[in-house]
Amino acid sequence: MRILVLGGxxxxxxxxxxxxxxxxxxxxxxxxxxxxxxxxxxxxxxLVPIARLQRRVQxxxxxxxxxxxxxxxxxxxxxxxxxxxxxxxPEAIVHFAEQRSAPYSMIDxxxxxxxxxxxxxxxxxxxxxxxxxxxxxxxxxxxxxGEYGTPNIDIEEGFIEIHHRGRxxxxxxxxxPGSFYHLSKVHDSHNIHFACKIWxxxxxxxxxxxxxxxxxxxxxxHPDLATRFDYDGVFxxxxxxxxxxxxxxxxxxxYGKGNQTRGMLDIRDTLACIELAxxxxxxxxxxxxxxxxxxxxxxxxxxxxxxxxVPGEHRIDHLTDPRVELEDHYYRAAHTKLLDLGLVPHLxxxxxxxxxxxxxxxxxxxxxxxxxxxTVEWRRTQSTVSAPxxxx
Amino acid sequence: MRILVLGGxxxxxxxxxxxxxxxxxxxxxxxxxxxxxxxxxxxxxxLVPIARLQRRVQxxxxxxxxxxxxxxxxxxxxxxxxxxxxxxxPEAIVHFAEQRSAPYSMIDxxxxxxxxxxxxxxxxxxxxxxxxxxxxxxxxxxxxxGEYGTPNIDIEEGFIEIHHRGRxxxxxxxxxPGSFYHLSKVHDSHNIHFACKIWxxxxxxxxxxxxxxxxxxxxxxHPDLATRFDYDGVFxxxxxxxxxxxxxxxxxxxYGKGNQTRGMLDIRDTLACIELAxxxxxxxxxxxxxxxxxxxxxxxxxxxxxxxxVPGEHRIDHLTDPRVELEDHYYRAAHTKLLDLGLVPHLxxxxxxxxxxxxxxxxxxxxxxxxxxxTVEWRRTQSTVSAPxxxx
Numbered sequence: 001m002r003i004l005v006l007g008g009x010x011x012x013x014x015x016x017x018x019x020x021x022x023x024x025x026x027x028x029x030x031x032x033x034x035x036x037x038x039x040x041x042x043x044x045x046x047l048v049p050i051a052r053l054q055r056r057v058q059x060x061x062x063x064x065x066x067x068x069x070x071x072x073x074x075x076x077x078x079x080x081x082x083x084x085x086x087x088x089x090p091e092a093i094v095h096f097a098e099q100r101s102a103p104y105s106m107i108d109x110x111x112x113x114x115x116x117x118x119x120x121x122x123x124x125x126x127x128x129x130x131x132x133x134x135x136x137x138x139x140x141x142x143x144x145x146g147e148y149g150t151p152n153i154d155i156e157e158g159f160i161e162i163h164h165r166g167r168x169x170x171x172x173x174x175x176x177p178g179s180f181y182h183l184s185k186v187h188d189s190h191n192i193h194f195a196c197k198i199w200x201x202x203x204x205x206x207x208x209x210x211x212x213x214x215x216x217x218x219x220x221x222h223p224d225l226a227t228r229f230d231y232d233g234v235f236x237x238x239x240x241x242x243x244x245x246x247x248x249x250x251x252x253x254x255y256g257k258g259n260q261t262r263g264m265l266d267i268r269d270t271l272a273c274i275e276l277a278x279x280x281x282x283x284x285x286x287x288x289x290x291x292x293x294x295x296x297x298x299x300x301x302x303x304x305x306x307x308x309x310v311p312g313e314h315r316i317d318h319l320t321d322p323r324v325e326l327e328d329h330y331y332r333a334a335h336t337k338l339l340d341l342g343l344v345p346h347l348x349x350x351x352x353x354x355x356x357x358x359x360x361x362x363x364x365x366x367x368x369x370x371x372x373x374x375t376v377e378w379r380r381t382q383s384t385v386s387a388p389x390x391x392x
Numbered sequence: 393m394r395i396l397v398l399g400g401x402x403x404x405x406x407x408x409x410x411x412x413x414x415x416x417x418x419x420x421x422x423x424x425x426x427x428x429x430x431x432x433x434x435x436x437x438x439l440v441p442i443a444r445l446q447r448r449v450q451x452x453x454x455x456x457x458x459x460x461x462x463x464x465x466x467x468x469x470x471x472x473x474x475x476x477x478x479x480x481x482p483e484a485i486v487h488f489a490e491q492r493s494a495p496y497s498m499i500d501x502x503x504x505x506x507x508x509x510x511x512x513x514x515x516x517x518x519x520x521x522x523x524x525x526x527x528x529x530x531x532x533x534x535x536x537x538g539e540y541g542t543p544n545i546d547i548e549e550g551f552i553e554i555h556h557r558g559r560x561x562x563x564x565x566x567x568x569p570g571s572f573y574h575l576s577k578v579h580d581s582h583n584i585h586f587a588c589k590i591w592x593x594x595x596x597x598x599x600x601x602x603x604x605x606x607x608x609x610x611x612x613x614h615p616d617l618a619t620r621f622d623y624d625g626v627f628x629x630x631x632x633x634x635x636x637x638x639x640x641x642x643x644x645x646x647y648g649k650g651n652q653t654r655g656m657l658d659i660r661d662t663l664a665c666i667e668l669a670x671x672x673x674x675x676x677x678x679x680x681x682x683x684x685x686x687x688x689x690x691x692x693x694x695x696x697x698x699x700x701x702v703p704g705e706h707r708i709d710h711l712t713d714p715r716v717e718l719e720d721h722y723y724r725a726a727h728t729k730l731l732d733l734g735l736v737p738h739l740x741x742x743x744x745x746x747x748x749x750x751x752x753x754x755x756x757x758x759x760x761x762x763x764x765x766x767t768v769e770w771r772r773t774q775s776t777v778s779a780p781x782x783x784x
Binding site: 078108109110112113116117120121124125128131132151152153154160162163164165167168169171172173174175176177178179180183186187190191194197198199324330378379381382 | 470500501502504505508509512513516517520523524543544545546552554555556557559560561563564565566567568569570571572575578579582583586589590591716722770771773774
């Protein structure tokens with residue numbers, strides 16, 4: 001299959017591109033490399049060193065003998081989107097190319113507006129280009145479980161059958177997202193659903209949980225194929241961040257009571273889910289939603305697991321929650337559609353945490369202590385995201 | 393009350409500003425005058441001549457002895473939003489300042505992107521300025537009944553109590569909007585709801601039906617106080633358009649079967665609803681939604697009414713529906729909250745249609761026949777919106 005991976009330079013986009021390439025697909029990587037710019041802006045860096053994108057592509061050719069197409073440009077530029085699709089003539093597009101950090105979107109007005117414009121306009125340009133050039137292209141779009149929020153009823157996969165005053169309809173599941181970033185994904189979902197309806201496009205919206213892990217079969221083949229490992233307060237996600245804290249002797253920072261529960265998945269399952277979606281495309285005009293996670297954990301459960309598995313004594317600090325979210329809530333979310341397609345999950349175990357800790361040990365001199373704590377406060381309209389000095 | 397009316401140069405914004413001013417409020421008008429630019433772009437014009445904005449304000453001072461503040465600028469410019477609020481120090485803001493035509497948003501990619509960026513970014517800038525300067529400001533935001541689409545269950549006012557697998561929650565009503573414009577309003581609603589939650593803002597989202605009528609008590613006082621009367625295929629709304637067609641002897645153009653049913657209201661009720669919302673503000677942190685319409689009609693019912701009331705023989709043409717919408721559907725939408733606050737509706741009657749027809753008679757030499765038919769097709773990604781020649 002000819003596949004374009006948008007955002008193919010990022011934490012998940014890059015391993016996805018390699019995985020699909022190795023599985024025999026003809027893969028092109030599209031990226032504006034802005035993720036590297038965010039690092040410069042924040043004064044932080046991936047724990048694991050990341051090769052330049054051109055070098056990554058070259059290394060993959062050396063290691064795997066397979067060529068990746070490379071398109072460097074910005075989805076908010078319609079001419080770039082149009083020419084890229086015309087050149088690559090993809091049968092499917094995997095779309096990771098969005099600003100993906102909730103705290104980044106909450107820094108201030110400019111970052112909120114940037115996040116929503118970047119994500120929404122990029123996706124609109126893509127929808128128009130697909131409709132213009134080839135409506136049969138399958139758009140696999142990364143959404144987020146965070147779009148749903150934490151309702152007091154079961155979360156379903158994208159749609160819910162509602163019985164109301166003696167009548168029944170199946171409607172889009174009501175969304176209660178918790179950041180301007182998550183809101184941008186909700187906007188995207190509505191826009192994509194509409195494009196499928198009016199132009200007969202086909203799309204799979206993958207509402208993904210929080211991803212943990214750093215190595216995949218392909219990225220482990222060479223250091224220049226490694227993907228990012230973020231642990232800072234803006235881009236770091238919870239489990240990866242706890243492991244780094246435990247290894248470097250920083251207290252594990254739980255936000256609030258820690259009873260917040262979220263769907264989680266292993267990075268290798270992200271790759272498997274995307275491949276399953278690609279191999280089982282929706283019908284013409286169909287917009288479908290899969291909830292892409294394998295297990296639910298509370299923040300406290302994750303902190304306890306990491307504290308138990310990583311050698312040494314670990315303190316767990318409960319910080320005032322910088323976010324506005326329920327700290328105690330009901331959480332049960334359906335996630336059977338990908339299992340029905342054949343997903344065999346990697347469940348979270350001690351070995352995964354140990355292997356993550358080993359990665360951290362190897363690069364612990366690169367950890368910037370000052371970057372670990374949260375710096376962005378939801379209740380403020382402006383947060384100072386200082387560029388921390390590198391720890392000695 | 394100190395009130396800013398954003399979009400105060402438009403079809404509804406201007407009469408709202410006058411009405412609130414006459415009722416003793418201290419009113420400022422904010423507008424970038426882009427609505428006049430759309431006319432230039434389309435090659436059309438309001439049926440009723442519209443004075444320049446500065447002249448309108450001056451005329452109101454002459455006629456009513458009351459001063460309107462005037463702020464000319466663009467909400468997508470955060471510095472303008474910030475300085476306007478700092479200067480006017482409003483207690484409430486009525487926000488009409490959005491691109492409000494569904495067909496305009498569906499012309500092509502550029503117009504879709506413009507509509508969503510303009511509407512979403514303007515509102516985001518406003519939310520940040522309110523949160524920064526005075527979170528107690530009551531934001532009265534114009535939404536649309538079109539956000540809901542036509543679900544097969546009753547439409548409630550913004551939220552719905554859902555019983556699901558033995559549990560219950562009240563969640564945002566699921567939205568199925570029918571154009572990139574309506575989508576932008578859905579995006580706004582989600583963003584405003586979130587801003588109320590995190591910053592304690594207070595907002596009323598008025599999901600308005602299709603407005604008909606052209607005169608209000610205040611606009612009737614002087615020709616330079618008149619508001620717009622749009623009848624073209626892009627900005628004209630259904631009832632006003634039928635009246636013009638009937639007067640000039642053009643067939644009444646019903647899109648599709650004409651069983652599409654929509655909530656409607658008289659322009660004078662728009663003003664009354666906004667005043668009721670202002671006089672009964674929500675609590676701090678509260679986001680509430682009112683469905684702002686008074687009656688539901690099918691397109692066929694409206695065409696029949698107009699054909700009956702306007703003298704002469706009238707043909708009704710059923711055009712292929714340029715939109716993607718259900719032509720037969722269930723429609724029942726709650727609209728009790730504004731009635732509970734005291735709204736006494738002007739229901740649609742023959743007199744209103746007759747008075748509209750009289751306005752058309754007065755200006756019938758200004759009608760551009762070629763502008764009446766729909767030019768924008770939802771199923772295409774690009775429509776040609778030609779600049780029609782003025783009829784002799």
